[in-house]
Amino acid sequence: MECVAVHQSAAGAVSAVGARVMKRFMGVIAMALMCAGCATYQPLPLATQAQAPDSPASIKVDAASLSLPFLHPHVFDPGRGLDMTDVAMLAVANNPQLKLARDDRGIASAQAFAAGLLPDPVLDFSRGYPTSSSAPSSSYSAGLSGNLSALLTHSLGKRAAHAAAREVDLSLLWKEWQVIGTSRQLFLRSWYQQKMLDLLRTESALVEHGHAELLEANRRGDVSLASVNADQLTVQAVQTRRSDMELKVLATHQALDALLGLSPGAQLQLIGPATIPRISAAEITRGLAALPRRRPDLRALQAGYASQDARYRQAIWQQFPAITVGFVRARDTDAISTRGFQLSITLPVFNRNRGNIAIEKVTRQKLHDAYAIRLTDAHADIEHILQGQKWLQRQHDQLARSVTTAAKAVEASGAASLHGDISGLDEVKLKTEWLDQRIQLLAIDLTLLEQQAMLQTLLGTS
Secondary structure, X not given: OHHHHHHHHHHHHHHHHHHHHHHHHHHXXXXXXXXXXXXXXXXXXXXXXXXXXXXXXXXXXXXXXOOOHHHOOOOOOHHHOEOXXXXXXXXXXXXXXXHHHHHHHHHHHHHHHHHHOOOOOEEEEEEEOOOOOOOOOOEEEEEEEEEHHHHHOHHHHHHHHHHHHHHHHHHHHHHHHHHHXXXXXXXXXXXXXXXXXXHHHHHHHHHHHHHHHHHHHHHHOOOOHHXXXXXXXXXXXXXXXXXXXXXXXXXXXXHHHHHXXXXXOOOOXXXXXXXXXXXXXXXXXXXXXXXXXXXXXXXXXXXXXXXXXXXXXXXXXXXXXXXXXXXXXXXXXXXXXXXXXXXXXOOOOOOOOXXXXXXXXXXXXXXXHHHHHHHHHHHHHHHHHHHHHHHHHHHHHHHHHHHHHHHHHHHHHHHHHHOOOOOHHHHHHHHXXXXXXXXXXXXXXXXXXXXXXXXXXXXXXX
């Protein structure tokens, strides 16, 4: 009997030790599982040098990854030069401001993910040790509770966060539209300003040559010094216009480099036609009617309003009592165990979330008004461009007729000069007037095309 008792005691001790080991082992496993889902820190050092590329050839652009379908069929190949579509693709892929906007989209996606997570439950545990030797046992209390009110408003918070993420996505798309429009305008400006600069250089060389002949005539005594001085002012005016245009060409190149995310002074070989197809009146009418459904900025405001409307509803729900429900297990120092539940309710006596409700309501009204104003401004901007195009087209037609007349006069002056019927100064004057009119015509053409590019952006046509 004593041997049996000894064996039973030893077995019980081994069993108790095994239970403690198993309990610790299970605790280690539980901690490992909890840590497996935890985020870990990853360093992200800042750059120490500027990283803007010097050439578009070093940038890879995947047309299929761009969010604008009309760019997908185009093959980006900077080795053959950059046409207007290449410039637009490069701008969308490498523009610095768009990179920041895409980071904002990542933040909004993370916020939407956070809003979709359920609130964590709360685990309470306490242990009491008696100070009197008469108490047969220590006491403890363990409880598990959760916020029931947070569950009731969870769907509204999730809806608001997803609508806010949609707003950021659409705002990014609108910025991409605007960057494409700006890239087209800078492409056109670069091409036409270079044409105007070529004409100004031709005109400058022409008047400088004429002035040299006038100086020679003055030395012979054929013309007065006053005539030489007056002509010198004309030469200086042309040279000033040429210098101003050279600065404009440089500024346009710098603006295009910055838009494309390239280093200052990067050389771009622009090729292809510098033109934009005109939008028909029928397309404009359809585009105006479809603005609320098509324009990303208007759709972004719609998503922002939907998000705020959900927040307003959530604030109204939060005026009701906050309810926390849980389960409790306890033991007192007399070794009496109990189990039950706990319920806590916030009494809506003073606050009732009235302040937040008022804030969310006024914010929703502001977004409502902002959308109405943006929609009105969108129509007005398009109408202003259309009115300006009509006026510019009339000026273009009148000036084009003048250029044709001036070209005929220059052609006739060449024949007259051979026969001595016209002086060299008069011939130079006719040629400079013709060149000036051609430069003015190029300027009007550029303005019309820039407005056409802006109209494409505002209407959402490719």
